[in-house]
Amino acid sequence: MTPTLTGLMLVAAAAAVESFAQIFLKIGAAGGPGILMPPFRHHAMRLPAGTSGLLWLSLGILAYLAEIFLYTLALYFLDVSVAFPMGSLCFIGIALLSKWVLGETVGRTRWLGIGCILGGTILVAL
């Protein structure tokens, strides 16, 4: 595997982990998994201490720390001008997870906004 490909995979992993970190923090901020969509809520509540907001906050913080580690590692293989906009892929990941897991309505206007922001971060990093 080339260093560039390793770096790209690490940034993609960091973006995915950050997306989950934000979902966990959102559950924690809401005080527990009651805000999740039914199938996910059911599974979350079966976890040990799954109904506790503190558990989800802790998971969010751990995931966030893992994201920082992955992103820092990625910077050994990639230039910031490549890693930075790729890291913004978490905007898409967060929107998708918010829609599927939290049941938020992500309509056309919100997607348009997210698309513009993603394009903007790419241009800012060039």
Place this chain on the structure above:
Amino acid sequence: MASSATKLPGKVLVALALAVVLDTVTHIAWKLAVAHLPEGETLAAVARTALASPLFLVAMVAFLAQFYNWMRVLEHADLSFAQPITALGYIAVLAISARALHEPVSATRIAGVALILAGVYFISRTPHRTTALAP
């Protein structure tokens, strides 16, 4: 299940603005602190210098304040609404870097700033909450 909230409450607006400010302070303080770290030293020496640096302290305090503030934002707003708006922090970091650190601002970067502003505008036109509050 969707009870949508179209008008952004003042407290959410203030918390979102604060999130952008705190994110910017964290980034700038971190950037300046890293720039002042000694090169070619042992990891322990670098860590000692970092912990003694007021800039690192500022970055840490801003980071913790941001975490607390972000929890308040998430209590009242959709994640898919609030999180992209924090991209305004990129613009603030770019502006401060250009002014204080004399980093170049190209036409491409200005176009990027315009796109980010347009994106935040579009998102601000959507309801800030589209799900019911947690039971």
